[in-house]
Amino acid sequence: MNDVVTEDVDGSQFVAREVHLASRPDGPINSSNFEIVERTVARSGPGSLVVRNEYISVDPYMRRRMDGSSSYISPFQIGAAMPGAAVGRVTDSVDPDFPVGSWVLHDYGWRDYAVLPAKRATKIDAETVPPSYYLGVLGISGVTAYVGLREVAGLRRGDTLFVSGAGGAVGSIAGQIGRLCGAHVIGSAGSDAKCQWLVDDLGFDKAINYRSGPIADSLAAAAPNGIDVYFDNVGFDHLEAALQVANNSARFAICGTVADYDTAEDIAGVRNIFEIVAKRITIRGFLVADYWDRVSQILPELLQWVKDGDLVARETVVTGLDEATSALSSMLHGGNVGKMLVKV
């Protein structure tokens, strides 16, 4: 993709490629919702960097922010590059803290080259772990899993934990953190292969293929003693099933409801809400952004688990900026195992 970067005569400008949000989707996303835009941008000046992105992050929340919904933190803007986490190497800099060649994490999203203020970049250590990990297990996914279980749900040793969407970036980490915290862990995922991975490689106690039958039945069979904590990425039928098998005083951390992110169908709403009363259940929605001040305490713990081999990070990598939108679509419908990334 380097060939599209064309420097002008005096080297003060160059052309970058960006994936723009072209229109808000009406139902599942399709190619008309995005466009690749070539843009001539100014080189870095004092206080700014040019970063050649190596990986861009593809996350479920992005689909929600493509909608114009007023209830969520700022919707993405039409006609602008899709924001989001990315890692890359500095190619141009006058900042001694960010020499050319150093790895950085930033949130300038879906583009090959980003020009950004140095203060918006975070240096990362690409020696210890693959730099892409800073988009997943050592990034938003890992921190989300951590705070959801520990701060939001208050997971305790001996709890039975159910994680939905356990084959995804956040769910796969949440289940493993649950195991490391001494919980009995049940996960749901959309294929037998993913379920096998959860149990064999990630140490889940049980895994349920939610496509093989009603999740309520499968979960009831998998959790004969009920569940104490639910980490929910899916919502709807999964939430209903979790309410049905919950124990008294169960705690639910609601991370996302991906079942309704990218569909034109009317999904059946949650019916058994009386269980919330009968079992005195606490349900809390959360956004990781609210806990970001804790990240400097959380990341070292996650890193140690990764180094020790206690936390397994798997990635599904799609190559090429042009594939970013299909990567997003694929992930929203279960095409990924672990963290979904685009190699730029």
Added chain:
Amino acid sequence: MNDVVTEDVDGSQFVAREVHLASRPDGPINSSNFEIVERTVARSGPGSLVVRNEYISVDPYMRRRMDGSSSYISPFQIGAAMPGAAVGRVTDSVDPDFPVGSWVLHDYGWRDYAVLPAKRATKIDAETVPPSYYLGVLGISGVTAYVGLREVAGLRRGDTLFVSGAGGAVGSIAGQIGRLCGAHVIGSAGSDAKCQWLVDDLGFDKAINYRSGPIADSLAAAAPNGIDVYFDNVGFDHLEAALQVANNSARFAICGTVADYDTAEDIAGVRNIFEIVAKRITIRGFLVADYWDRVSQILPELLQWVKDGDLVARETVVTGLDEATSALSSMLHGGNVGKMLVKV
């Protein structure tokens, strides 16, 4: 009804009338689910009392416990009298703490005469307030409203509070406690007359007749600045509407979901659960029984409010044990204003 009490020759036994659960309802309750049973019972011995019930309580939770659901605290037993709160006067006692003629509160429920251990009876002061108040504002209804707002939802001065089922026993008290705590209070009820009562007599800021249009629209219009706390007695469309207008970090106390208690219809489930995430909402179900150790602190405060005229208690009274089942049915479908009682 005294005429049905027939004492035997030596006075050691008498006949009492009880409303028994005859069968579990399949959809709305009907007369075949209950039967009046005349039963010869032994008079009180040492440690026990005979109480002539004056009022028995009719509460929404009773309908739920008529189902055999395993998720809830003990279902009512078929072939036994409907349990529940009642107040009456002692007619026979050898206990000096409970002289004949004294007023007591107990939970022996739907019968004209109750024979019970003295330790299961609570003396009440029928001089200060009508004794029936101990079944409502100074009983389960009042304490439920109090703990739901204060302990479960953490209501704060300046919050905007939405109470569903605000014309009922719990909701009408919850809205008034909200007002006394300095909240801006919006209530929903099922008739214009009830709405007028909420605003004119109980001091609600606004009231919505949920039968006059979609509750989501009415609530959005009534709460242009959103809601911070929701006290839910209804569930379903009301819960959905509350999620839609909730502010960030809103707290929901779920007291009941009466919309699905006594119906054969499939009620549409709650669809907009992503709002829980986007707005970081906390939803907590509760049962007042879990807070009963706080009752000795709560009742004096409620009593003072009643004495001062700050808390208005209204009752819908049906006369006759034979009318208890129709009173329950009526209440479940909005036929009451305030506390539903049967005068025995």
